[in-house]
Amino acid sequence: MASSTDPEEEDGMDEFLEKFKGKKYKDGFTEDNWEKEFDKIPIFMKKAPEDLDPVKHPEVACIQSMLYDEDQSPEELAKTYKNEGNEYFKEKNYKRAVVSYTEGLKRKCSDTELTVILYTNRAAAQFYLGNNRSALNDAIAARKLKPNHLKAIIRGALCHIELKDASSAVSWCDEGLRIEPKEKQLLELRAKTDKQKRVEERNRRKATLSDKKQRVQAEALLKAIQERKIKLFEPPELPSQSADDENDGKKDNSIVRTLFNGVNAESHVVHLDENGSLHWPVLFLYPEHEQMDFISAFHEDAQFIDHLSEMFGEQSPPWDTEKKYKTANLELYFEDEQMGDLFLVDPVCSLRQVLSHPRYVVKAGNPRIIILVRGSSFCKEFLSGKNLQEN
Numbered sequence: 001m002a003s004s005t006d007p008e009e010e011d012g013m014d015e016f017l018e019k020f021k022g023k024k025y026k027d028g029f030t031e032d033n034w035e036k037e038f039d040k041i042p043i044f045m046k047k048a049p050e051d052l053d054p055v056k057h058p059e060v061a062c063i064q065s066m067l068y069d070e071d072q073s074p075e076e077l078a079k080t081y082k083n084e085g086n087e088y089f090k091e092k093n094y095k096r097a098v099v100s101y102t103e104g105l106k107r108k109c110s111d112t113e114l115t116v117i118l119y120t121n122r123a124a125a126q127f128y129l130g131n132n133r134s135a136l137n138d139a140i141a142a143r144k145l146k147p148n149h150l151k152a153i154i155r156g157a158l159c160h161i162e163l164k165d166a167s168s169a170v171s172w173c174d175e176g177l178r179i180e181p182k183e184k185q186l187l188e189l190r191a192k193t194d195k196q197k198r199v200e201e202r203n204r205r206k207a208t209l210s211d212k213k214q215r216v217q218a219e220a221l222l223k224a225i226q227e228r229k230i231k232l233f234e235p236p237e238l239p240s241q242s243a244d245d246e247n248d249g250k251k252d253n254s255i256v257r258t259l260f261n262g263v264n265a266e267s268h269v270v271h272l273d274e275n276g277s278l279h280w281p282v283l284f285l286y287p288e289h290e291q292m293d294f295i296s297a298f299h300e301d302a303q304f305i306d307h308l309s310e311m312f313g314e315q316s317p318p319w320d321t322e323k324k325y326k327t328a329n330l331e332l333y334f335e336d337e338q339m340g341d342l343f344l345v346d347p348v349c350s351l352r353q354v355l356s357h358p359r360y361v362v363k364a365g366n367p368r369i370i371i372l373v374r375g376s377s378f379c380k381e382f383l384s385g386k387n388l389q390e391n
Contacts, residue, residue, distance in 0.1 A: 075107075078107040078109040078115070081104030082101065082121065085097045085098075086121065094125040094129045095125075097122075098125045098126060116149055119138045119145070119152070120152045123139045123152065123159075127155060132163050133163070135155065135159050136156055136163070138155075139153075150186075154183075154185055157169045157172040157189050166197035170197055173190040174190070224276065228356050230362060231360065233363040269281065271297075278299075280297075281294065281296050281366050282369065283368045284369050284371055286325075287370065289320070291317070293311060299351070300352035301352055303348050303349065304347045304348075312326055312327050324373050325371075330374065331374045332344070333370040334360055336360075337361070339359070341359065342370075343359065343388075343390070344388065344389070344390055354367070
């Protein structure tokens, strides 16, 4: 008879095993699922789970706690994080690689070579993420510790290429070639960056000439506007902008800029033709229907009646359902927004005559004319309470 301390009798193992007799184990590995099941076991995993929640993946968390035991030396921990980052890098999981390399650098280990590798590897991961400035900073940090580290030099040259800084890329390549004159990748980068450098220099020369040409054109344009006594609305300048203009001796920069800030500034701005005449982008506003017409190049000597006859001649605009916008029925006004006065414009006036009026101010580079139907109920309501002035 077994004693009362017999472990098999005490823990009921026989009874437990008896239950499995005649029953097939349903959860075992099969020919179809064994690879999937093995991949759930941390030691056999091909890559770590994206979600490292310890509740969802307790086995992985357990192994991590052993790998990253804070009782280990900074060097051991930094090496572990480096190896982890390398695995993520191979999987092209560059974001996780950056995190691992960063954790390794946080250990501040005394192994300079290991620190250089962490910086260089993180630079590579950042580079593939498109974070070229961060990658360059890591390459620079690696070279501070090891100036002749070729991988860091190559990585820095690549970053400068992506950052469109060919001169610096050439400099980095030359420094690397002084260390290893036959380094194939550096020779190829050097040839590529030298070509890019020449292109950049040519583009800079073109940009300088273009800026100079634009400046001359802008000065001629401003002079023509001032000769005609045309006033431009000048928005308040920020203190820093005003200081910059004054320091550069470009007192009229803010005035010229107002010509290019209109709604259609990208493609239609006031310009001076070869005969010395101004062409303005003009807005005709129809407040009754909340509509407008845009004339991209209104010659300063053209009369308003010419444009109105063409616009409201044979056909009415689709929004004029009552067909009341006829050239003979229209009244034109401009507004002095500061004083709130309306000035009646004679349709046979030229644009230049209106713009040169002492009370007219061109806002945002676009002269604006209000058009109403004479005698209409809307016209009477719109004009009521307004201070009307003869042009």
